[in-house]
Amino acid sequence: MAGSLDRTVVLITGASSGIGQATARLVAEQGGLPVLSARRTDRLEALAQELLGALAVQADVRDPAQVRRLVETTLEHHGRIDALVNNAGQGLHLPLEQVSLDDLVAITELNFYAPLVAMQAVLPVMRSQGSGAIINVSSGISRMVLPGAGAYAATKSALNMLSRVAREELAPDGIVVSVVYPSVTATEFHERLRAGSMPEGGSGLTPHSPEYVAKAIMRALYTGEAEVVIPHGPERPEEMKLTDPQA
Numbered sequence: 001m002a003g004s005l006d007r008t009v010v011l012i013t014g015a016s017s018g019i020g021q022a023t024a025r026l027v028a029e030q031g032g033l034p035v036l037s038a039r040r041t042d043r044l045e046a047l048a049q050e051l052l053g054a055l056a057v058q059a060d061v062r063d064p065a066q067v068r069r070l071v072e073t074t075l076e077h078h079g080r081i082d083a084l085v086n087n088a089g090q091g092l093h094l095p096l097e098q099v100s101l102d103d104l105v106a107i108t109e110l111n112f113y114a115p116l117v118a119m120q121a122v123l124p125v126m127r128s129q130g131s132g133a134i135i136n137v138s139s140g141i142s143r144m145v146l147p148g149a150g151a152y153a154a155t156k157s158a159l160n161m162l163s164r165v166a167r168e169e170l171a172p173d174g175i176v177v178s179v180v181y182p183s184v185t186a187t188e189f190h191e192r193l194r195a196g197s198m199p200e201g202g203s204g205l206t207p208h209s210p211e212y213v214a215k216a217i218m219r220a221l222y223t224g225e226a227e228v229v230i231p232h233g234p235e236r237p238e239e240m241k242l243t244d245p246q247a
């Protein structure tokens with residue numbers, strides 16, 4: 001059913017699983033045109049077959065040249081980019097004493113540098129359109145002190161500050177930057193850590209569904225609010241209503 005996104009072009013990184021995949025589905029359901037990006041092409045292509053108007057573009061976002069190519073390919077196809085969801089990310093769970101610099105560099109490239117490069121790549125087109133939305137997917141962990149999570153939380157904290165400054169810098173151009181802070185979410189994330197492993201028995205928190213987090217991303221897209229913080233604990237559907245101010 002067509003919704004209120006009305007052919008809005010939404011570029012989503014990390015769309016091959018979890019939160020990114022759920023966001024892509026919601027964008028398509030709402031009538032938007034999702035551009036699906038990640039490294040696993042088989043998954044992207046399967047999802048693109050399923051979603052009306054979707055485009056799959058493979059990119060390893062740790063490589064700035066591939067991020068720029070992703071943006072160029074999107075522009076060649078659609079001629080515009082209305083929204084960018086910087087969602088691709090990876091965790092690491094180890095005491096700081098055991099964190100290797102190689103691993104820290106890898107997650108920093110993915111969780112912090114890649115969103116910056118993607119923002120820089122879409123800015124000229126959003127500026128020329130006179131509008132655009134950028135949503136950076138952070139983590140609730142960047143708002144806590146959790147042993148084992150320091151390195152990962154540091155990459156997301158860096159992203160938070162970058163996003164806050166970008167919001168101020170870009171407001172005069174009609175570009176709105178928001179941050180979404182998911183809590184623990186039931187995705188592959190916890191099995192695909194760069195290094196270390198989650199504590200036995202998990203975090204003790206009730207995981208949210210990726211669909212719930214996707215709604216928070218959509219809410220940020222509709223409202224342009226600076227931050228959507230998803231509280232820990234059971235899902236609260238009333239807090240994730242898709243509130244379209246234009247509706």
Ligand SMILES: NC(=O)c1ccc[n+]([C@@H]2O[C@H](COP(=O)([O-])OP(=O)(O)OC[C@H]3O[C@@H](n4cnc5c(N)ncnc54)[C@H](OP(=O)(O)O)[C@@H]3O)[C@@H](O)[C@H]2O)c1
Binds near residue numbers: 039088138141
């Ligand atoms: N799950 C949680 O509990 C949780 C909590 C707070 C925040 N988050 C954040 O939410 C975001 C989405 O995570 P998720 O939970 O949906 O995890 P996920 O299911 O593991 O998804 C991660 C996505 O990132 C992509 N990705 C990883 N490395 C990439 C690279 N080098 N280039 C391009 N894409 C890459 C993966 O695709 P490919 O492997 O196909 O490239 C995948 O689509 C992340 O930023 C994560 O930090 C998650």
